[in-house]
Amino acid sequence: MPSVPTTTGYALLGLLHVRPWTTYELAKQMQRSLHWFWPRAERRLYDEPKRLVAAGLAVARREHTGLRPRTVYAITDAGRAALRDWLSTPAAGRVVESESILRVFFADAGSLEQLQAGLDRMEAEAIERIDALAGLAETPPDDLPFPERGHITALLLRLLLDEELAVLRWARWARGTVAEWHGAGDPGSWDGATDLAATAARARAAVRGG
Amino acid sequence: MPSVPTTTGYALLGLLHVRPWTTYELAKQMQRSLHWFWPRAERRLYDEPKRLVAAGLAVARREHTGLRPRTVYAITDAGRAALRDWLSTPAAGRVVESESILRVFFADAGSLEQLQAGLDRMEAEAIERIDALAGLAETPPDDLPFPERGHITALLLRLLLDEELAVLRWARWARGTVAEWHGAGDPGSWDGATDLAATAARARAAVRGG
DNA sequence: CTCACTTACTGCACGCTGCACCATCGACGA
DNA sequence: TCGTCGATGGTGCAGCGTGCAGTAAGTGAG
Structure with a gap:
């Protein structure tokens, strides 16, 4: 059983708290901003939101651009509450890898x-x-x-x-x-x-x- | 097939270049110094040296303290050469996780x-x-x-x-x-x-x- | 129309972590 | 002499995370 959610999950939840995004947008946004202090590979961002949905912290909506499908994620009230609670928990120490x-x-x-x-x-x-x-x-x-x-x-x-x-x-x-x-x-x-x-x-x- | 060696492998090789160590000593030394810029869990340091040995970059010697066995690792000439070559390869960028x-x-x-x-x-x-x-x-x-x-x-x-x-x-x-x-x-x-x-x-x- | 780039994903081998678990050694005090 | 506690010396395993290859459709420039 996975530990719902991981820190990366909360990072995604934080972005969803700002506005809904497609998976691809989440990945790009991650590279532009979070990348500086919470670097995660694009690959990760295609699995993690599914777990947020499974935990009831986000909802997924399937859309289409022509024939190509895409998924838009949005935060739920439970998600906002979880994010707020998480902000009170102790943070892991800073890690530098060089x-x-x-x-x-x-x-x-x-x-x-x-x-x-x-x-x-x-x-x-x-x-x-x-x-x-x-x-x-x-x-x-x-x-x-x-x-x-x-x-x-x-x-x-x-x-x-x-x-x-x-x-x-x-x-x-x-x-x-x-x-x-x-x-x-x-x-x-x-x-x-x-x-x-x-x-x-x-x-x-x-x-x-x- | 693993990519012999990983950066962690070279980190261990670097320590072995200073002197031979037991696995336990390597683990402790890692916490004391490398930990600041190349943090790796103690667990890793029980597997990684075996791969260095498999690649011919280090040798293992089984010793005993009473009944309890222990393994002492030492660098080989091939290991020293590999370490020297590695120092000329491009380094991965600095990573901060906070x-x-x-x-x-x-x-x-x-x-x-x-x-x-x-x-x-x-x-x-x-x-x-x-x-x-x-x-x-x-x-x-x-x-x-x-x-x-x-x-x-x-x-x-x-x-x-x-x-x-x-x-x-x-x-x-x-x-x-x-x-x-x-x-x-x-x-x-x-x-x-x-x-x-x-x-x-x-x-x-x-x-x-x- | 073609080509390159963007959007939108999945599968897989492997690196790595944290925890649980096992066992012995050496020193100390009761 | 026995208990026990910290240091020593490991293994097994679930699960997180990466990098790369592979697949495929939309979009805009030339």
């Missing part, structure tokens, strides 16, 4: 050039993501699909942009730092311990300084 | 109190993680398990701490901001659009300013 960081962690198994290429790639990825997020942020309020949700979008985009900026700044700093190393396993005269102590002190101060 | 952010995104389906509790929870989680990371960072160099890898640890801890600090600062700012809202769906007189435009401009400037 192959790039993993490669940095094992950099001493390879060459300095490999490490530098990885850092360049991380900087480029951060810039790409910042460009995309800034593009979303610069959408004039009149063009927003759901202007009544603009304040929430503003809140979130600031978080996402700040996270990416932290990665970007780090990548540039790291690139400059490793440029002075003698190899991936040999930092030359760079004093990592002192730098790290300063970082830790800065972090402790930020925590206190709240 | 139920907390998801709940903020759908905050207008609930109450202002629910949103505020979520933000408090995010701040607390960030502080927890910063404490843990700062604790690692403050380990005196003499106590490091692998002092020859200290420069890499210093690089990484700075990234992880900077990311968490960005979340912490945002959570505090967001908490102050929503305190003036009239409801989760009603920002009162708060001008999110202007704030967002400023954030976007700041981000664009940071990208250029490299």
Whole structure:
């Protein structure tokens, strides 16, 4: 028996709370917005709504475009109630998965050039993501699909942009730092311990300084 | 046929490159370090090394503690070569999964109190993680398990701490901001659009300013 | 009319998780 | 000496989730 609903189910329910969508629209919307903090493959979005319907949290309506069928999902009152309740339950912790960081962690198994290429790639990825997020942020309020949700979008985009900026700044700093190393396993005269102590002190101060 | 090896397989191979480990030690080590950027359940670490052995990238040695058997894994030359080659392949993009952010995104389906509790929870989680990371960072160099890898640890801890600090600062700012809202769906007189435009401009400037 | 792109899905192998379950070892106190 | 508790060292299984291949119809540009 599946655990009705999963977090992904609630994510879909949240979208349905805004308005009804076809499965395809749900999938696209997922890529455009939820993708940044709840990435799920398109494949998932063809099974999950069926479970919401089975649980009575949504209803499906079969429609047609010419001969081609399509399914439109809408939230039910039970669905709205479930969504509201879910917002009070404890959230799972934040998860970061990064192959790039993993490669940095094992950099001493390879060459300095490999490490530098990885850092360049991380900087480029951060810039790409910042460009995309800034593009979303610069959408004039009149063009927003759901202007009544603009304040929430503003809140979130600031978080996402700040996270990416932290990665970007780090990548540039790291690139400059490793440029002075003698190899991936040999930092030359760079004093990592002192730098790290300063970082830790800065972090402790930020925590206190709240 | 499995795709030998998966990224998790290379992660294990990277650990074996440092020294041989028992499965149990691999699992614990995974929780302590890789967990921050390549989280995998302990369960996985009992199957994955077997595949490395099957592929000839590692060897297993059965040992005994009294009657209880245990398996010690070590990397092979083929394993070292595979790891080196992997470091040159393109990395998958960074993935962030956060139920907390998801709940903020759908905050207008609930109450202002629910949103505020979520933000408090995010701040607390960030502080927890910063404490843990700062604790690692403050380990005196003499106590490091692998002092020859200290420069890499210093690089990484700075990234992880900077990311968490960005979340912490945002959570505090967001908490102050929503305190003036009239409801989760009603920002009162708060001008999110202007704030967002400023954030976007700041981000664009940071990208250029490299 | 053709071709490329979008819309709208299904099947399947495999990665991965969480939980339940099993068993031994070592240290500690009653 | 016995009980028991935490660390060690695993396996089985249901179910979530991904990526890719495959199928098919609508739509617009040239």
